[in-house]
Amino acid sequence: MIDMDPLLVTAIMFGSMLFLMIIGTPLAWALLIVGTGSAINLWGWDSLDMVVISTFGVMNTFILVALPMFIFMGLVLQRSGITDDLFGMVYKVMGGVKGGLGAGTILICAVIAAMAGVTAAATVSLGLIALPAMLKRGYDKRLVTGAIMAGGALGFLIPPSITMILYAFLTRESIGKLFAAGVMPGLMLAAIYIIYILVVCRVKPSLGPAIAEEERVDWRGKIASLRSLILPGIIITTVLVFTMKGVTSPTEASVIGAVGAVLSAAVNRTLSLQVLRGALQETARIMGMLMWIMIGAVIFSKIYIGLGAGQIIAESIIDGDLSPNLVLLMIILTYFLLGMFLDDSAILFITVPLFVPIINELGYDPVWFGIVFILAMQTAYLTPPFGYNLFYMRSVAPPEIRTVDIYHSVTPFILLQMVGLALVVFFPQIALWLPQVLFN
Amino acid sequence: MTWMKILLQRQLELGDRFGRLISWVNLLIIAVLLYEVCMRYLFSAPTNWAHEMSTMLFGGYCLAAGVYTQAYDKHVKIDVIYHLFGERSRAFLDVISGLFILAGFAFLFMISYQYALDSWILSEVSSKSSWRPILFPIKAVIPLTVFLLILNQLIYFLRDVMIALRMIDREGEILHD
Amino acid sequence: DTFAADEKIYRWKMQRYTGTESQKIFRNFAKDVKEASNGRLRITTFGGGELVPNDQLLKATGSGVLQMSYGYGAYWSGSVDLARIESGLPLAWTTLDEAKDLWFNKGMNNLLVEAYGEHGVRYMSPSFGGDYDLLSKEPIESLDHMKKIKIRATSNVAVILEKFDVPTVYLPPEEFYTSMSTNSISGIIYGSAYDYEQLKLQETAKHYTKLSLLTPGFVDNILVNQEAWDELPKDLQEILDTSVKKLAEDHHNWLIDGAKKTLSDNVFEVHTLQTSDVTKLTDAAQDLWNEEAKRSVRNEAAINMIKDLAGSNGRLK
Numbered sequence: 001m002i003d004m005d006p007l008l009v010t011a012i013m014f015g016s017m018l019f020l021m022i023i024g025t026p027l028a029w030a031l032l033i034v035g036t037g038s039a040i041n042l043w044g045w046d047s048l049d050m051v052v053i054s055t056f057g058v059m060n061t062f063i064l065v066a067l068p069m070f071i072f073m074g075l076v077l078q079r080s081g082i083t084d085d086l087f088g089m090v091y092k093v094m095g096g097v098k099g100g101l102g103a104g105t106i107l108i109c110a111v112i113a114a115m116a117g118v119t120a121a122a123t124v125s126l127g128l129i130a131l132p133a134m135l136k137r138g139y140d141k142r143l144v145t146g147a148i149m150a151g152g153a154l155g156f157l158i159p160p161s162i163t164m165i166l167y168a169f170l171t172r173e174s175i176g177k178l179f180a181a182g183v184m185p186g187l188m189l190a191a192i193y194i195i196y197i198l199v200v201c202r203v204k205p206s207l208g209p210a211i212a213e214e215e216r217v218d219w220r221g222k223i224a225s226l227r228s229l230i231l232p233g234i235i236i237t238t239v240l241v242f243t244m245k246g247v248t249s250p251t252e253a254s255v256i257g258a259v260g261a262v263l264s265a266a267v268n269r270t271l272s273l274q275v276l277r278g279a280l281q282e283t284a285r286i287m288g289m290l291m292w293i294m295i296g297a298v299i300f301s302k303i304y305i306g307l308g309a310g311q312i313i314a315e316s317i318i319d320g321d322l323s324p325n326l327v328l329l330m331i332i333l334t335y336f337l338l339g340m341f342l343d344d345s346a347i348l349f350i351t352v353p354l355f356v357p358i359i360n361e362l363g364y365d366p367v368w369f370g371i372v373f374i375l376a377m378q379t380a381y382l383t384p385p386f387g388y389n390l391f392y393m394r395s396v397a398p399p400e401i402r403t404v405d406i407y408h409s410v411t412p413f414i415l416l417q418m419v420g421l422a423l424v425v426f427f428p429q430i431a432l433w434l435p436q437v438l439f440n
Numbered sequence: 441m442t443w444m445k446i447l448l449q450r451q452l453e454l455g456d457r458f459g460r461l462i463s464w465v466n467l468l469i470i471a472v473l474l475y476e477v478c479m480r481y482l483f484s485a486p487t488n489w490a491h492e493m494s495t496m497l498f499g500g501y502c503l504a505a506g507v508y509t510q511a512y513d514k515h516v517k518i519d520v521i522y523h524l525f526g527e528r529s530r531a532f533l534d535v536i537s538g539l540f541i542l543a544g545f546a547f548l549f550m551i552s553y554q555y556a557l558d559s560w561i562l563s564e565v566s567s568k569s570s571w572r573p574i575l576f577p578i579k580a581v582i583p584l585t586v587f588l589l590i591l592n593q594l595i596y597f598l599r600d601v602m603i604a605l606r607m608i609d610r611e612g613e614i615l616h617d
Numbered sequence: 618d619t620f621a622a623d624e625k626i627y628r629w630k631m632q633r634y635t636g637t638e639s640q641k642i643f644r645n646f647a648k649d650v651k652e653a654s655n656g657r658l659r660i661t662t663f664g665g666g667e668l669v670p671n672d673q674l675l676k677a678t679g680s681g682v683l684q685m686s687y688g689y690g691a692y693w694s695g696s697v698d699l700a701r702i703e704s705g706l707p708l709a710w711t712t713l714d715e716a717k718d719l720w721f722n723k724g725m726n727n728l729l730v731e732a733y734g735e736h737g738v739r740y741m742s743p744s745f746g747g748d749y750d751l752l753s754k755e756p757i758e759s760l761d762h763m764k765k766i767k768i769r770a771t772s773n774v775a776v777i778l779e780k781f782d783v784p785t786v787y788l789p790p791e792e793f794y795t796s797m798s799t800n801s802i803s804g805i806i807y808g809s810a811y812d813y814e815q816l817k818l819q820e821t822a823k824h825y826t827k828l829s830l831l832t833p834g835f836v837d838n839i840l841v842n843q844e845a846w847d848e849l850p851k852d853l854q855e856i857l858d859t860s861v862k863k864l865a866e867d868h869h870n871w872l873i874d875g876a877k878k879t880l881s882d883n884v885f886e887v888h889t890l891q892t893s894d895v896t897k898l899t900d901a902a903q904d905l906w907n908e909e910a911k912r913s914v915r916n917e918a919a920i921n922m923i924k925d926l927a928g929s930n931g932r933l934k
């Protein structure tokens with residue numbers, strides 16, 4: 001074992017990650033290589049078992065079963081043409097409005113967020129569904145990818161949410177209160193995104209063109225087009241009702257969604273062996289990629305946590321003898337910086353045991369801080385170089401959307417998230433109102 | 441056709457066949473969990489094996505799917521800067537990446553082989569539920585998958601070296617200057 | 618420099634399976650060790666799941682990823698024959714004194730040292746837990762009533778309850794709150810009233826039924842990687858030994874005090890299982906003991922110790 005300055009360790013680990021990413025090493029292998037290398041150099045050969053223990057740990061996590069289910073669901077709905085009908089409907093109803101399809105996508109993201117506890121669900125399924133639908137109708141690729149990635153990250157904030165469950169478990173806060181506290185900020189952010197999309201498309205209509213005058217339909221046609229809402233509506237309602245009534249756990253509900261998608265395709269008379277096979281194969285290719293990124297990220301993060309470097313960085317904030325507001329600002333800044341390189345569970349494990357007692361001492365509400373944390377993690381999902389939603393999008397986006405486009409597209413949405421975060425910081429009632437109504 | 445081109449085609453074919461086969465496991469997971477939900481909700485008779493079984497199927501399926509993804513070269517790269525280089529420089533970078541990747545895989549293979557072997561020797565069973573299944577098969581998926589990843593990566597490595605030496609192009613065809 | 622060897626600083630990583638609620642106790646333990654050793658042995662402590670999943674703690678300690686761990690045998694009862702008995706078979710012991718008698722006079726401790734030795738770790742000490750009872754959404758006082766609800770339980774208890782047709786499911790602690798609040802399960806057997814209060818489960822269920830299955834309801838263990846132990850100079854080994862004993866004591870007292878407070882605060886409504894059912898469970902438990910004894914010669918020895926203990930305390934006919 002070598003004693004090394006934690007900042008130096010941080011620089012070496014993050015630096016080598018950047019180097020490998022720049023030379024084009026696939027991300028999953030880059031994480032694996034840096035994690036393994038750091039373990040050998042800093043802890044010696046004995047610690048290498050960490051790598052296989054982490055691998056088995058990811059394989060052995062029941063809640064992740066929801067991932068292939070939601071991806072499969074999205075693919076079946078897309079390949080059987082159901083979602084194209086759905087977006088056609090949104091286009092007919094909102095088509096007169098510039099950017100209307102983009103606004104509709106955010107709404108659908110919010111609904112999927114309420115069904116799933118993981119951000120990958122909305123990002124991947126809408127990347128498969130909404131992205132081609134909007135590109136086909138002349139929307140700007142950067143606006144569209146950004147909106148889907150930001151909308152997908154709502155999966156964190158709108159309950160259920162795996163990250164909230166972990167936060168609650170670590171801090172012994174009430175999951176119920178956290179879930180309730182996430183609802184209003186989640187809806188607020190969705191509203192902010194919608195307003196942004198409508199405004200930029202009004203200013204620059206080429207980003208999200210309205211339907212041509214002669215293609216518009218009257219209210220009769222609009223109501224008729226609502227038919228395509230029926231099948232997806234039934235799936236979504238079933239999943240939500242089953243989860244809330246305790247028929248299924250949130251993870252099992254994802255299976256109901258998958259079965260629902262297949263049944264819908266059958267009802268729609270577009271189910272074929274080819275559709276089924278294609279969806280299964282693409283699910284496998286996407287999961288093969290996601291799984292190994294998750295494994296790499298866990299290995300990298302655990303080794304970074306084990307080095308104690310993150311802990312020392314966090315402690316230096318606490319020992320800084322700053323005013324409460326400044327401490328809060330430093331904490332949020334730390335989250336932003338760590339969020340560029342680490343995954344959310346790593347940040348959770350590093351900082352929460354240190355920060356939450358401080359937050360309590362300074363007189364802030366721990367449930368409110370939980371929401372601040374979740375908002376910061378939403379941003380982490382979008383910030384380069386390491387942002388899960390960027391990778392999810394890369395894995396499903398067509399080749400004409402370049403990686404540069406994906407990285408560019410998130411910028412306005414990161415800024416909007418910061419606005420949302422600031423609002424929750426200055427007006428804690430946005431988060432705390434609902435839990436107070438429900439639990440007191 | 442060059443032998444490299446034949447090799448690359450064979451690799452894609454085999455990877456594809458492998459991937460198509462394991463892609464059906466997804467339906468198996470659906471069946472297992474659907475059965476559990478029905479038994480629990482309709483007959484108040486939850487199984488003691490469905491959650492663990494589905495988790496194991498998930499773990500093995502997704503891990504092995506990594507080989508399928510690799511055969512299609514679909515593992516995500518951050519190619520913002522990588523794409524600014526020319527064909528040959530990129531091959532050089534790929535050779536460097538390849539060395540690191542093969543080293544990483546080699547370590548992972550060694551320790552996961554030992555990990556699975558230990559489980560076999562101990563006849564280790566799971567401690568989660570009263571089902572108590574043998575853990576060796578699921579642990580053995582790790583070294584098996586890594587072995588296939590290594591085979592694939594070796595072929596890519598060879599291809600990249602040959603491109604860097606201007607012997608072939610990316611598809612494995614002989615380069616005519 | 619002739620003192621160089623003695624001045625060497627040992628930096629250890631230790632992970633527990635519990636969360637932030639017990640952080641203070643483990644930080645104090647690390648502080649004790651550091652002070653007593655003049656800074657020569659420094660232990661960084663990590664919470665549950667921080668470095669490795671909790672069920673991999675033994676593996677991680679045996680292979681040297683961690684030098685030390687605070688774990689619960691039931692997590693690896695599939696690879697250590699004695700672990701299920703160690704972590705607590707129903708009705709194996711009914712008071713703290715009985716448990717201590719079993720460990721230190723009847724010879725359980727020696728058997729565990731031997732069993733864990735085979736996995737490259739040194740069994741330092743047991744850490745006796747608190748109560749182990751049922752939390753449920755409706756008041757429950759009989760096995761017949763338990764048959765009608767879905768209960769979360771780990772394999773030891775599940776095996777016994779299944780004998781009485783009580784349906785059980787396994788869920789990790791992270792999922793308790795959501796599963797209980799959505800009614801997807803309506804009972805949990807996991808720990809004491811204090812454990813349930815820590816998880817804020819009083820927001821989902823109000824009824825606490827004393828099962829009288831086992832007291833202390835669970836026994837944790839403190840393990841050290843054997844090679845790391847052998848590397849330590851004699852005096853540091855002694856310091857560690859003393860501090861570990863104190864850690865186990867502190868941890869036990871913290872659990873007991875917490876449970877007392879939760880019950881006296883009337884966070885839950887307390888019920889007891891009817892006596893005839895306790896008798897039925899006792900009989901079923903003995904079947905389970907006999908099944909455990911069949912797993913290995915060592916297990917048979919351990920079960921004989923338990924029978925001996927129960928016999929001498931008049932619990933066994």
Ligand code: NA
Pocket residue numbers: 112113114115116117118154155156157158159160161
């Ligand atoms: Na959600």
Ligand code: NA
Pocket residue numbers: 339340341342379380381382383384385386387388
């Ligand atoms: Na990021």
